[in-house]
Amino acid sequence: MTELLDRIRGALVGLKMPRAMEALDHTVQRFEKGEITAIEAIDALLSEEYATRETRRIDVALRTSKLLPIKTLESFDFSFQPSLDRERIAALAQLDFVRRAEVVHFLGPPGTGKSHLATALGVAAVKSGRQVYRASLAELIDALAKAERQGQLAEKIRFYTRASLLIVDEIGYLPISQGGANLFFQLVNARYEKGAMILTSNRGFAEWGEVFGDPVVATALLDRLLHHAVVVQIEGASYRLRSHADLIPEHVRANAPIAPPPPPKRRGRPPKNGAANS
Ligand code: ADP
Ligand code: MG
Numbered sequence: 348m349t350e351l352l353d354r355i356r357g358a359l360v361g362l363k364m365p366r367a368m369e370a371l372d373h374t375v376q377r378f379e380k381g382e383i384t385a386i387e388a389i390d391a392l393l394s395e396e397y398a399t400r401e402t403r404r405i406d407v408a409l410r411t412s413k414l415l416p417i418k419t420l421e422s423f424d425f426s427f428q429p430s431l432d433r434e435r436i437a438a439l440a441q442l443d444f445v446r447r448a449e450v451v452h453f454l455g456p457p458g459t460g461k462s463h464l465a466t467a468l469g470v471a472a473v474k475s476g477r478q479v480y481r482a483s484l485a486e487l488i489d490a491l492a493k494a495e496r497q498g499q500l501a502e503k504i505r506f507y508t509r510a511s512l513l514i515v516d517e518i519g520y521l522p523i524s525q526g527g528a529n530l531f532f533q534l535v536n537a538r539y540e541k542g543a544m545i546l547t548s549n550r551g552f553a554e555w556g557e558v559f560g561d562p563v564v565a566t567a568l569l570d571r572l573l574h575h576a577v578v579v580q581i582e583g584a585s586y587r588l589r590s591h592a593d594l595i596p597e598h599v600r601a602n603a604p605i606a607p608p609p610p611p612k613r614r615g616r617p618p619k620n621g622a623a624n625s
Contacts, residue, residue, distance in 0.1 A: 452546050461516075
């Protein structure tokens, strides 16, 4: 028996299974006392090791996917957002859209949970073993522009196409330069029908010409991003402002639906490289 246990210890070291090693003595004792069967003992050792590894894998993956702070569907208060169909979101969480390389759009005013839901679906995908990457549109375009300057655009696009789910957050908040729109188009084109995407935006599709500063690129983008697409429109109040509703003017609180384009007033910082968006 001692010899056998030594051999098991040697194998656990060789296989790099420290958690099973820790659990070994206790598990053997339980078996000897007749508390568990041999099969249960094997299960206990392997389950301990597997659970530890999964936790670590998910931890690392959530960090490299840029999905922190973590959001889940369980922590989403659907009663606050009655326009949202809970069943529809639950169906998305089954991740068939990832397997089918489809595009999910979350549209709605600020604070309605678009990023929360996108992140929660990303977290579900990470847990199921998929590679995920999340970035805001501005971050994504900055990274692509930097790669282009360094002559590494193709590598960068390959990096972003490797993820089976790419989440592009915050489309529409900051104006995009024409160069930026072209870079994003190249990425979308590279992923088209190969990998799933989730996009979040506070602007309707009719406004994309304005968002991307170029109606031709916007049309080409939408052509790809609306073919095999699911559009989830959220029409509700901001969760961020829920406890301050009395301080907010009525016209802001009402959260006019997305469809009518807002006056062509630019907010945020001006485009980085010049007048494409004037
Ligand atoms: P959006 O991306 O639409 O602007 P967020 O998803 O970032 O909004 O939501 C803003 C904040 O409010 C986040 O911290 C998010 O977790 C939280 N939040 C939004 N909607 C809900 C909800 N229905 N239930 C719970 N938390 C919510
Ligand atoms: Mg957001």
